[in-house]
Amino acid sequence: MNPRTPAAAPLLLALALALLGSGCTGGVEGTPGAVGLRDPYFPGLGNGGYDVTHYGLKLDVDPAAGQLRGTATITARATQHLSAFHLDLAGLDVESATVEGEPAAVNRAGKELTIRPDASVDDRMRKGRTFTTVVRYSGSPQAITDADGEKEGWLRTADGSVALGEPTGSMAWFPGNHHPSDKAAYDIEVTVPDPLTAVSNGQLVARRTENDRTAYHWRTTEPMASYLATVAVGRFTTEQSRTPEGIRLFTAVDPESAEASEDVLARIPAVLAWSRARFGPYPFTSAGAIVERTGDSTYALETQNRPVFPGPPDTGLLVHELAHQWFGNSVTPKTWRDMWLNEGFATYAEWLWAADHDGVPVGESFDEAYDDDANWAFPPADPPAAVDLSDPPVYGRGAMVVHRIRLAMDDDKAFFALVRGWTEKYRHANASTGDFTAYVEEETGRDLTGLWDAWLYGESRPPREG
Numbered sequence: 501m502n503p504r505t506p507a508a509a510p511l512l513l514a515l516a517l518a519l520l521g522s523g524c525t526g527g528v529e530g531t532p533g534a535v536g537l538r539d540p541y542f543p544g545l546g547n548g549g550y551d552v553t554h555y556g557l558k559l560d561v562d563p564a565a566g567q568l569r570g571t572a573t574i575t576a577r578a579t580q581h582l583s584a585f586h587l588d589l590a591g592l593d594v595e596s597a598t599v600e601g602e603p604a605a606v607n608r609a610g611k612e613l614t615i616r617p618d619a620s621v622d623d624r625m626r627k628g629r630t631f632t633t634v635v636r637y638s639g640s641p642q643a644i645t646d647a648d649g650e651k652e653g654w655l656r657t658a659d660g661s662v663a664l665g666e667p668t669g670s671m672a673w674f675p676g677n678h679h680p681s682d683k684a685a686y687d688i689e690v691t692v693p694d695p696l697t698a699v700s701n702g703q704l705v706a707r708r709t710e711n712d713r714t715a716y717h718w719r720t721t722e723p724m725a726s727y728l729a730t731v732a733v734g735r736f737t738t739e740q741s742r743t744p745e746g747i748r749l750f751t752a753v754d755p756e757s758a759e760a761s762e763d764v765l766a767r768i769p770a771v772l773a774w775s776r777a778r779f780g781p782y783p784f785t786s787a788g789a790i791v792e793r794t795g796d797s798t799y800a801l802e803t804q805n806r807p808v809f810p811g812p813p814d815t816g817l818l819v820h821e822l823a824h825q826w827f828g829n830s831v832t833p834k835t836w837r838d839m840w841l842n843e844g845f846a847t848y849a850e851w852l853w854a855a856d857h858d859g860v861p862v863g864e865s866f867d868e869a870y871d872d873d874a875n876w877a878f879p880p881a882d883p884p885a886a887v888d889l890s891d892p893p894v895y896g897r898g899a900m901v902v903h904r905i906r907l908a909m910d911d912d913k914a915f916f917a918l919v920r921g922w923t924e925k926y927r928h929a930n931a932s933t934g935d936f937t938a939y940v941e942e943e944t945g946r947d948l949t950g951l952w953d954a955w956l957y958g959e960s961r962p963p964r965e966g
Contacts (some may be wrong), residue, residue: 528622530581535612537679540837541886544612545668546679547586550576553630553684555726557674561698561733563660568592569638574672575630582625584616589675590653592639599633600624613675623734641673647887651801657796657851659754660696660733662726662808664801667836667889670726680832681930683723691715692733699732699752701804703786704740720804723783723928725832730803732790743769743787746775750788750806757791760812765789767815771822771853778852779823780920783830783927789813802846804829815857816850823849826923834932840880841936844898845919851899866903869896870964879957881933900957905940908951918943 532808533549536542556573570592590611597604599617615633617625623629640659641654652669655662663673671678688699694712704721709715736752743749749768753761768787776782786805794811801808802824809817827849828842851865869875875896883889906915922939933956941948954962 528583528617528625530583533585535586539835547677549580549582549585550578552576552677552682555686555689566640568641572635574633577630578627580627587613587675588678590671591615591642592889595636597635607928612622635675641750644669644672659735663730665727678724678726680725681834683725686720689717719730724804728804748786753791754793756793757812761791779826780923796806820846826894832930834930836930840894840898843895847895847899848902875962883954904955
């Protein structure tokens with residue numbers, strides 16, 4: 501990552517010595533939290549021993565210099581008596597850390613920060629207690645290259661930057677517990693030079709201008725996985741409105757993409773209303789979109805409340821990313837192995853929309869996916885490796901699993917009631933593939949082992965019928 505500046509070196513040395521010193525004089529009692537959560541594909545991602553309830557991020561961004569200065573205030577509940585705990589952070593330099601207002605020792609090993617609280621706050625580190633950590637950091641945030649070669653993290657754009665975090669990129673711009681199983685509320689305040697705008701998740705609750713720089717304060721009260729957090733900085737055209745149901749809409753569009761995006765973005769209220777009828781109540785209080793200019797990124801991402809699009813989207817892509825607000829953002833996977841629950845349902849939403857609006861029967865979309873050899877490279881519920889998480893089986897074959905459930909039930913009214921029940925039961929929570937299959941069998945009263953074995957876990961293509 502970026503080399504440390506000479507000015508930062510003495511401080512980091514002092515922090516390392518402080519860590520050693522605290523170990524010699526008796527720091528907080530208890531045991532250290534786990535370094536990772538043993539995700540099947542990213543075993544080092546996330547951290548054990550605590551559950552984050554709120555992130556307060558204050559970011560000062562200088563796009564011209566490519567610099568970021570941040571303060572992360574992390575409120576968490578201890579799930580064990582902690583003597584130390586870890587945070588994920590890639591590349592940026594840590595200037596200081598406190599726990600419950602007391603200086604804490606910090607050790608850095610690659611993308612892992614080890615925080616060792618002062619002995620005076622031992623009582624706050626006991627199981628069930630809530631504690632607050634403040635980390636001050638700075639540097640040049642970087643893009644992270646995924647196993648499949650895509651870029652995530654902090655991406656430079658033609659006029660600013662955009663932060664995209666799936667699956668590990670959020671650690672490129674703030675320290676935290678970066679695993680989807682630990683969801684939290686967020687306050688993100690971003691200060692940028694005028695005339696740039698900073699857009700993030702949730703609702704814009706304050707805007708303050710001073711000395712030709714403006715701070716934008718965004719708040720997300722519903723739980724959010726860190727990979728769904730975003731910050732987009734640029735020369736955006738913004739619009740605010742409400743849907744007939746009272747959902748606040750905020751769109752930010754690069755001027756170069758504005759004209760080509762206008763008609764599709766105008767359909768957001770209609771898509772939300774259509775989705776609500778099929779998937780249940782919209783799980784958030786705000787919605788919208790961020791549309792960058794073509795080439796600023798290479799993929800769309802369902803960042804919570806307002807997906808990011810790499811140029812003007814078509815209606816199918818809009819439907820897909822808005823469906824993720826239910827599948828992935830509200831009902832979030834327990835591990836990255838459960839990603840098909842996100843993408844299978846979002847792809848099936850596209851099939852449903854095409855049937856209702858474009859005259860393409862769902863069965864025809866199913867047949868097209870069935871005939872595509874790419875969808876049979878591996879089972880959707882068991883990708884071979886991290887590099888495969890965004891491959892066709894997770895999407896196309898995942899959607900086929902959903903449709904096979906519908907065919908097995910042979911009752912559309914009951915099927916959509918099942919889907920709405922799923923989004924209600926796990927609203928703002930985490931769910932695994934096992935949770936899903938158990939839920940379907942419990943609600944239908946049927947043993948669907950054959951369906952799961954053939955369509956969800958099978959290595960070969962099952963017969964189209966039967």
